[in-house]
Amino acid sequence: MIMLAALLLSGCLQTDDRTTIVVQRFFGECGAVYGTSTDVATAESECGILMTMINAFEAANPDVRVKINVVAWPGYPQLSAQFAAGDPPDLVTMHQSVISDYQARGLLDPMDGLLAQAGITAEDFTAAGRAGVIKDGQIYAMPWDTVGGLFHINTALMAEAGLMREGRPILPESPEQLLDHARHFRAATGKPYLIQAQVNDPATHVRNLYTYLLAQDAQIFPDARTIRINTPRAREIVKLLRTIHADGLTTRSQDFSAATQAFTNGEGGIFPVGTWMIGPYEEEARTPGRPLYNSYAVMPYPSLYGRPAAFVDGHAWIMPKRKRSDPELRAISRFLGFLAERNYDWTRTGHLPAFKSVLDLPQFEALPHRGDIAAMAATGGQLPAYVQRQSAIQGLLAEEIEAAVTGLKPVDTALEDAERRVNELLSQML
Amino acid sequence: MIGPRSGSTWQGYAFVGPFVALYCFLLIYPLFMGIEISFNRADLFGNREFVGLENYRRLFADPIFHQAVATTFKLTLLIVPTLTVITLLLALALNRATRTAGVLRGVFFSSSVLSVTILTLIWRFVLTPDAGLIAKLLGVFGWEPIPFLSDPDLTVPALAIATVWWSLGLPMMLFLAGLQQIPGDIYEAAALDRASRWTTFWKVTLPSLRGVLILVIMLQTAAQLQIFGQAQLLTSGGPSGRSRPIVLYIYELAFGRWELGYAIAAAEVLFLLVLVITALQYWAVSRTKADR
Numbered sequence: 001m002i003m004l005a006a007l008l009l010s011g012c013l014q015t016d017d018r019t020t021i022v023v024q025r026f027f028g029e030c031g032a033v034y035g036t037s038t039d040v041a042t043a044e045s046e047c048g049i050l051m052t053m054i055n056a057f058e059a060a061n062p063d064v065r066v067k068i069n070v071v072a073w074p075g076y077p078q079l080s081a082q083f084a085a086g087d088p089p090d091l092v093t094m095h096q097s098v099i100s101d102y103q104a105r106g107l108l109d110p111m112d113g114l115l116a117q118a119g120i121t122a123e124d125f126t127a128a129g130r131a132g133v134i135k136d137g138q139i140y141a142m143p144w145d146t147v148g149g150l151f152h153i154n155t156a157l158m159a160e161a162g163l164m165r166e167g168r169p170i171l172p173e174s175p176e177q178l179l180d181h182a183r184h185f186r187a188a189t190g191k192p193y194l195i196q197a198q199v200n201d202p203a204t205h206v207r208n209l210y211t212y213l214l215a216q217d218a219q220i221f222p223d224a225r226t227i228r229i230n231t232p233r234a235r236e237i238v239k240l241l242r243t244i245h246a247d248g249l250t251t252r253s254q255d256f257s258a259a260t261q262a263f264t265n266g267e268g269g270i271f272p273v274g275t276w277m278i279g280p281y282e283e284e285a286r287t288p289g290r291p292l293y294n295s296y297a298v299m300p301y302p303s304l305y306g307r308p309a310a311f312v313d314g315h316a317w318i319m320p321k322r323k324r325s326d327p328e329l330r331a332i333s334r335f336l337g338f339l340a341e342r343n344y345d346w347t348r349t350g351h352l353p354a355f356k357s358v359l360d361l362p363q364f365e366a367l368p369h370r371g372d373i374a375a376m377a378a379t380g381g382q383l384p385a386y387v388q389r390q391s392a393i394q395g396l397l398a399e400e401i402e403a404a405v406t407g408l409k410p411v412d413t414a415l416e417d418a419e420r421r422v423n424e425l426l427s428q429m430l
Numbered sequence: 431m432i433g434p435r436s437g438s439t440w441q442g443y444a445f446v447g448p449f450v451a452l453y454c455f456l457l458i459y460p461l462f463m464g465i466e467i468s469f470n471r472a473d474l475f476g477n478r479e480f481v482g483l484e485n486y487r488r489l490f491a492d493p494i495f496h497q498a499v500a501t502t503f504k505l506t507l508l509i510v511p512t513l514t515v516i517t518l519l520l521a522l523a524l525n526r527a528t529r530t531a532g533v534l535r536g537v538f539f540s541s542s543v544l545s546v547t548i549l550t551l552i553w554r555f556v557l558t559p560d561a562g563l564i565a566k567l568l569g570v571f572g573w574e575p576i577p578f579l580s581d582p583d584l585t586v587p588a589l590a591i592a593t594v595w596w597s598l599g600l601p602m603m604l605f606l607a608g609l610q611q612i613p614g615d616i617y618e619a620a621a622l623d624r625a626s627r628w629t630t631f632w633k634v635t636l637p638s639l640r641g642v643l644i645l646v647i648m649l650q651t652a653a654q655l656q657i658f659g660q661a662q663l664l665t666s667g668g669p670s671g672r673s674r675p676i677v678l679y680i681y682e683l684a685f686g687r688w689e690l691g692y693a694i695a696a697a698e699v700l701f702l703l704v705l706v707i708t709a710l711q712y713w714a715v716s717r718t719k720a721d722r
Contacts, residue, residue, distance in 0.1 A: 076685075077685035077686050078685075080474050081474070081685055083474065084475060107475065198580075200668060254560065255558075255579075261561075391686075399668070403670035406669060406670070408582060408669065425687055428692070430477040
């Protein structure tokens, strides 16, 4: 009887001799479109390009199985739970600003040797990429890109509002001018000047605040345990965001997907969002009949305060610390090498490359709008490397700024609360 | 056939032993382990520093925790009475042996088999102000969409509505089971006394359902005090924490902020809240019973 059961059960087991590596990523789900595609060159969007790359890797490396685990952005609570349970994946997408959190607690494996096996050294990375992944003299991640906020602009609506000059959008040069432009735009087009993802998108307001504080060389984090956000400069920026909201110069009650769709449908003038939307919007701009057809431009955040600046970050591939066999390590090394060789394809999303060699490629220079956003490479800045818990801090700040912007709290109270909550978080770090 | 007394005792232990062992290992042991961790500043990765009652002191002074407690009570008060009344009415309407009633019982129960992810997807399609079902309907009349998922006054009711829709099944079935336990001769006696429908419901049906009613209220109160998934997936606790229940706050503290000791202190307080509230309900019911 037992033998019969064993015989029956053995038929249920499929032996797979391939070395398996578990890759955990955000960037969304697109299996319905790209589930089996290996054509990286024609794939669109972050998800599409990455998925086709992984499919192509599996096709080229039949001895390796890549098991994908897609997490909702940003996926850090899940990753933390996996670490706590002692079962983290092999490779994980991570924002460079978050790496120190895990590296400082000894949860990541250094990757110098593994990358060297794939023929990659720190010298291959861009300066921003190097700064993002090297901790205590060792490489703790393979940088994948540099990302930042941009103004995605509907030029047809801007022209209707008389805010174009010689084919280029006229952007404001001061907070007062921004309000003037926005009011004029609304009067001329009947549509809001800004489209903003203000619901369930903590990055939106925090990106704005960090950008314009960096523009004034404000010391947001004087040390690793202190934030200084309840300041006249921060109050001025948040009050501007509040006025934009209160005066109906922006869309309201939109989450990221609603705001993305609103811009695609031509429902507003400018969508301040990241580099990752260049690819999809450029596709819209090339499609006859679409509201954005021949009507799309992208520019860095305008300089409203101080000097031109941009708050930037980057994606990277980290390797959680865990025991791995030699074949698994070799498979991971091959996988990273395969991705690195295709960093150009990733930049079609709109992100800036993490590998210097891509910057010199003629096809990269020929990508749409790269000249328009080149300034970001020089003006982009991150928070100091000693600032840990940046993802959690972003959540706390976003909550309080949202309260201020929507009028649930006075600006002063919201910033006071934000400062208190972040300082308490930092004071509790072990 | 029942054996001698000592033999039956051992048999009894043998039957309940595995369950009790598992229960102790999976629930009682973690409960005490949690109490111990709550006296520490602890992160998710095993780092600990004893701080005594500091986490509890912080918690009682934490305005965000107060807000989460208030939101949880608001949700519970919106959901439990509504759910109890609706499911009782449904059970009364569907307590008949017809094919239509059978189909409708299945239809109303069907929402309960959905996972919380599917539930929130469905309600997002209904409530979202840009392309949601309600927004489209309002658009037909030229009215502005209502931001159910971002207006501070609407997010909690929106969560309550979604939860009531999701939770119809079990209480309805409990009421149906209770209704079917009521002996028919009581209704015949009421009919002979020419009792009206309302009088029959009030004097016969409702008192006979008392036990089930109490069970439904206690189960639902305990469940809604621990509401989590819908709030996390529909509103993320927003705007600005206005729809954040206690369990979502605990989740954020533990997995977002890595303050495990503090999160567990909040969990212990929630455990006490649930315990006290359900005990109070039980005590109130027992007292009423004794008074009779």
